[in-house]
Each structure stands twice: as structure tokens, then as C-alpha cells.
Amino acid sequence: MDSAQQLARLYQSGFDIQTLERFPRAVGVVRDNCIALLEATPEGLRIVAKPGWRMGEVMGVLVEQGGQQVFQYKSETVEATPERLETLRRFREELEHLLASAA
Numbered sequence: 001m002d003s004a005q006q007l008a009r010l011y012q013s014g015f016d017i018q019t020l021e022r023f024p025r026a027v028g029v030v031r032d033n034c035i036a037l038l039e040a041t042p043e044g045l046r047i048v049a050k051p052g053w054r055m056g057e058v059m060g061v062l063v064e065q066g067g068q069q070v071f072q073y074k075s076e077t078v079e080a081t082p083e084r085l086e087t088l089r090r091f092r093e094e095l096e097h098l099l100a101s102a103a
Helices: 003-012 082-100
Strands: 016-019 027-031 034-041 044-047 052-055 058-065 068-073 076-079
Touching (some): 003 016, 034 082, 044 082, 052 068, 052 076, 052 082
Antiparallel strands (some): 027 034, 034 044, 052 058, 058 068, 068 076
């Protein structure tokens, strides 16, 4: 798959495409405060790690803390509400679908 075509399809589907200084080999895709890191491979773009919640300029990963799910980056946390978890689920599913779709 052509990475440029995949990025164009993501953009046309409402994903914001960003370069991230912290991850120079990856591109960030953001929508509805969710973020995923993608990298180019010979087979096309692939998700580098589990998508997370945008926390300013960083990505909070979903973890369990004190029996509660939260999005965390270092010492910062954001509550993983049912609404946020549903938003993240839809984001991940649509992203995976668009990356797997043929051009």
C-alpha cells in the first residue's frame, strides 16, 4: 500500500495528520482528542503502539491505577470515562479499517 494514499484517506476521513518532535520516525493522527502513532513500512502505514488520549503535546496511555482506568503520561493522568473509552474504541476501529482498506 502507498503510505501517501493512506494518509490522504485518513485526512479525508477527518483525521488530523501531525509530525511530532518526540517521535521523528512516526506521524501522529488525531481526532476527537484520540491519538495514534503510525510509521511507514514497505507494506504501508502501521500503528506503532496502542492509540491513546491526547494530553497537550503528549499521548496518555490507558492504564489501571488504584483500581481505576486512567490515561497516563508520566505523572499526569486523565480519567478514562466511559465516553472517552468509547471515543477511543471508535477511533481505533476506524483507523484500523482505513489502514487495511485497499486504495
